[in-house]
Amino acid sequence: xxxxxxxxxxxxxxxxxxxxxxxxxxxxxxxxxxxxxxxxxxxxxxxxxxxxxxxxxxxxxxxxxxxxxxxxxxxxxxxxxxxxxxxxxxxxxxxxxxxxxxxxxxxxxxxxxxxxxxxxxxxxxxxxxxxxxxxxxxxxxxxxxxxxxxxxxxxxxxxx
Numbered sequence: 001x002x003x004x005x006x007x008x009x010x011x012x013x014x015x016x017x018x019x020x021x022x023x024x025x026x027x028x029x030x031x032x033x034x035x036x037x038x039x040x041x042x043x044x045x046x047x048x049x050x051x052x053x054x055x056x057x058x059x060x061x062x063x064x065x066x067x068x069x070x071x072x073x074x075x076x077x078x079x080x081x082x083x084x085x086x087x088x089x090x091x092x093x094x095x096x097x098x099x100x101x102x103x104x105x106x107x108x109x110x111x112x113x114x115x116x117x118x119x120x121x122x123x124x125x126x127x128x129x130x131x132x133x134x135x136x137x138x139x140x141x142x143x144x145x146x147x148x149x150x151x152x153x154x155x156x157x158x159x160x
Contacts, residue, residue: 056121056122056123056124057123057124057125058123058124058125060125060126060127061126061127062127062131062144062146062151064125065140065142066153068105068120070106070107070120070158071107071120072104072107072140072156072158073158074153074154074155075139075154075156076088076153077152077154078151079149079150080150082145084150085143085150085152089134089141090136090137090139090141090154091136093134093136093141094134095134096132096133096134098113099111099112099113102140104140104157104158105157105158106120107120108120111133113129114129115128115129116131116133130144132144138156138157139155139156140154140155140156140157141153141154141155142155
């Protein structure tokens with residue numbers, strides 16, 4: 001009988017705690033405030049300059065022209081359906097028929113059929129098919145069709 005009384009007391013007490021916690025749940029919420037801790041600067045790890053040269057970059061890179069601001073600076077980008085993207089093609093755009101070789105700063109772009117090759121120093125990038133290029137006043141335009149969308153990027157020569 002004493003065991004039954006002890007077990008029932010524990011159960012009643014446990015239910016009471018759960019009910020009290022549920023009723024007062026707004027009062028027992030944990031609130032964490034952000035704080036600013038000052039930390040003394042630490043010296044960086046010393047590193048020796050390695051002798052040798054950095055390996056040149058190469059590969060397929062639809063974004064290659066956007067990554068070379070010394071040559072071309074991207075001023076706009078439109079991505080979507082063919083109809084949407086062609087609406088953003090500058091009105092005065094003139095198609096550059098392949099084969100063509102263009103130079104912007106220290107970059108050269110070789111347009112060969114439906115793809116293009118970008119060269120800057122020892123770096124070599126390929127803009128995969130299907131890509132077309134246009135001139136629009138002082139701007140350079142790239143129109144690239146991918147599997148599920150079309151992308152239009154407009155560039156200006158050199159840094160802004």
